[in-house]
Amino acid sequence: MTRQPYPPASRDELVEDLHGTPVPDPYRWLEDPDDPAAKTWLAEEEALFAAEMGGLPGREAFKARIAELLRSGSIGAPVWRGERGFFMRRTPEQEHAVLYTVAPDGTERALLDPMALDPTGLTTLDSWQPDKEGRLLAYQISVGGDEESSLYLIDVVLGERIEGPIDRCRYSPVAWLPGGEAFYYVRRLPATEVPDGEEQFHRRVYLHRIGTSTEEDVLIFGDGMEKTNYYGVAVSRDGRWLQISASRGTAPRNDLWVADLVASSPESPELVVVQEDVDAQSAVHFGRDGRLYVFTDRDAPRGRICVTDPSTPQFEHWRDLIPQDPEAVLSDFAILDDLDRPVMLVGWTRHAISEISVHDLVTGERVGEVPTPGLGTIGGISERPEGGHEAWFGYTDNTTPPTIQRYDARTGETTLWASSPGAVEVPAVETEQVTYRSADGSEVHMLVISKPGAEGPRPTILYGYGGFGISMTPGYSASILSWVEAGGAYAIAQLRGGGEQGEEWHRAGMLANKQNVYDDLHAAAEHLIATGVTTTSRLAISGGSNGGLLVGAALTQRPDLYAAVVCSAPLLDMVRYELFGLGATWNVEYGSAEKPDEFAWLYAYSPYHRVREGVSYPATLFTVFQSDTRVHPLHAWKMCAALQHAQSSDRPILLRNETEVGHGARAVSKTVELAADQLTFLAHHTGLTS
Secondary structure: OOOOOOOOOOOOOOEEEEOOEEEEOOOHHHHOOOOHHHHHHHHHHHHHHHHHHHOOOOHHHHHHHHHHHHHHOEEOOOEEEOOEEEEEEEOOOOOOOEEEEEOOOOOEEEEEOHHHHOOOOOEEEEEEEEOOOOOEEEEEEEEOOOOOOEEEEEEOOOOEEEEEEEOOOOOOOEEEOHHHOEEEEEEEOOHHHOOOOOOOOOEEEEEEEOOOOHHHOEEEEOOOOOOOEEEEEEEOOOOOEEEEEEEEOOOOOOEEEEEEOOOOOOOOOOOEEEEOOOOOOEEEEEOOOOOEEEEEOOOOOOOEEEEEOOOOOOHHHOEEEEOOOOOOEEEEEEEEOOOOOOEEEEEEEEOOEEEEEEEEOOOOOEEEEOOOOOOOEEEEEEOOOOOOOEEEEEEEEOOEEEEEEEEEOOOOEEEEEEEOOOOOOOOOOEEEEEEEEOOOOOEEEEEEEEOOOOOOOOOEEEEOOOOOOOOOOOOOOHHHHHHHHOOOEEEEEEOOOOOOOOHHHHHOOOHHHOHHHHHHHHHHHHHHHHOOOOOHHHEEEEEEOHHHHHHHHHHHHOOOOOOEEEEEOOOOOOOOHHHOOOHHHHHHHHOOOOOHHHHHHHHHHOHHHHOOOOEOOOEEEEEEEOOOOOOOOHHHHHHHHHHHHHEOOOOOEEEEEEOOOOOOOOOHHHHHHHHHHHHHHHHHHHOOOO
């Protein structure tokens, strides 16, 4: 197949001196999507992508199979308030999941359907929170993938909006006071009150009373604090206790305060410090038994649960209830107290495989375990706010669409509460957990998914993320199953920077240690080759967001090791990333180019700056989303132009630039189209022909 010429892209002689280092930036003009030259270049890249992909075989087969596997639908765990339940479900034919409510008599009713709100499919339901009695519900929606949530209130029984929109509520928690008359929430300051370029920051905590204007909302917290702070806010079940947490951007640490709303008013809570200026993450839960439960990684990077009295919430009063486990990472807990012997269910991940243990609530003694369906991922444990003997949790693995399981502490049995509503024929696959050594000798785990009995080198996708303490755990994926069913292997590396081994594992892959993540990926590739799973000519890598940074660094550091790359919604210019989107909230993870020592880390691996002319780079597909307000697509635009200029081989460098979608949620049909393009590209360049 004859490759089309790349669209012309001028190279400016722009070089900045940063801390004594000359830093070229020849494609800075691509940072402005409204620049006529940028518009022309993007249009020509779109035509090139269509021409190149139009000649590749197998796309329709991948598209059909991915769509079929996604007809499983999905199901979410129930949330109980008063006599009502609330849960999310997507049926096979639906583009988005729908929020349902369950009446006291068991009758289900669709409460919020994104397609009913907007038949174009561009509106997403970002979050929702019923009040404590289940009569009102706060929900947040955004349009076109921009994640700029607006908050509304709905009467659950009538199904009618009663307030909204309240804008500037992106990532806002909602904490209701009893009676449904007021709630705490987080809202950004108006753009007119902040410096230019800082409109995404400057959050504050407010108290809103139903039926009043937001102009009358009471400012509770946040004035004079760090501009990139995120705030969490929650109110205890009985309405007595308020907690507020603050973290600088995505930092793995937070400050935490509590207030007694009986001793002080909701409008002016007297906040007491739980922890402040401590390098740890902690959260509190006010138990129905009057005790304060503290979930923390302070002095316990794999997590522990402590107890104290709410009147003495500080660290010196904490007492271990569930101590740190030497191997497993604590992920969640729930309390079941309608029993002769109340218990705590504790969720763990052991090398990213989930399990739940049962403990005496008073002593912490382990008294049993919760049966789970298999070796997979548990998605949160919930109980009724008023207490009880039941708990619910989500479960999935590589061949199981999401299900909701119900555990009965009286019988010790786990039963299926709800399954994904679509019946699909899932292909048989085998998942093997392997370990390998990275460059510095660290042991890293990896999941390798293949057809049963598969032997010999085969086209393989190696996937990773390696950042922000996020764990790569087993889960149902139509893309993975389609690839493996077609004869490929799919490997998921649990790299440093993730949370699979706790907070120490995360920190071993952030800031000055970021190169460890890339070394872990290269070592994973070498292990797959050495063990006969694949060869260099059949090995692809794939990643998105921080994982896009991962594969961008990998293809520039070891272009000889990989045949093909899919780089989605990536960060790639690590010198200027803080200037766009939510970049300023991530300098606690990556570092800041404004500081000389941190600039040195960033510049050393910044993929855009590591592109060199005359190198044979892997076939590379950038997939970006024009409404992405987290990671601006300019990263991929600039990197694509740089690679097209530098490429010495005939392996293509392509850009798939999608409009009216963003970084996160999207309609199912758009997910299918994207996944089909990605797999078709990787199949062609790794030799997958089945």
